[in-house]
Amino acid sequence: SAGFMQLGTDITAQKRAQQRLEAAMRDAKALLSTFEMHAIVSVADCSGNIIDVNPAFCDISGYAREELLGHNHRMVSSGTHPPEFWAAMWADIATGKSWRADVCNRKKNGELYWVDNIVTPFLGEYGLVERYVSVRNDITARKSAELALAASEAFLVRAGRIAGVGGWRVDLVKGKIEWSKV
DSSP: OOOOOOOOOOOOHHHHHHHHHHHHHHHHHHHHHHHHSSEEEEEEETBEEEEEEOOHHHHHHHOOOOHHHSSBBBGEEEEOOOOHHHHHHHHTTTTTTOOEEEEEEETSSSSSSEEEEEEEEEEETTOOOOEEEEEEEOOOHHHHHHHHHHHHHHHHHHHHHHTTTOOOOETTTEEEEEEEOO
């Protein structure tokens, strides 16, 4: 007499785990797409050489992706910040800490632009930096307004000194009067 034997394994849990993983990957992809539409992003290797940029980085800098890959971010350096500024950045990110500052960069055509920049090191399995991810937002308009306001205030102070007159303003919220120096 011949018999049959059937072996079976219940893979329901594996299928559910696979479905959850696929859903999480779809969510992550949608989130990344949304993020990249909003932010200016670049990724650098542990030596600081650019290994990836998003289209927003290319748009603001004026460089094509191919021109940026393999180079470091000095390509967009404006020369505005002193060496100590960058040394402080490297001191933080090399030890695994994130760093944030307003940075003035230069486009390929020579124009300046400002970004609110955060650099975050991504650490590997043994705690060593594998790459740096930089996320930026364009703050050029804000910086232009700040510079214009500072120039206007300086001009007003100089004009008051030359004319030998002062000025005043009232802060209605605080209920205070502020006098300029003559």
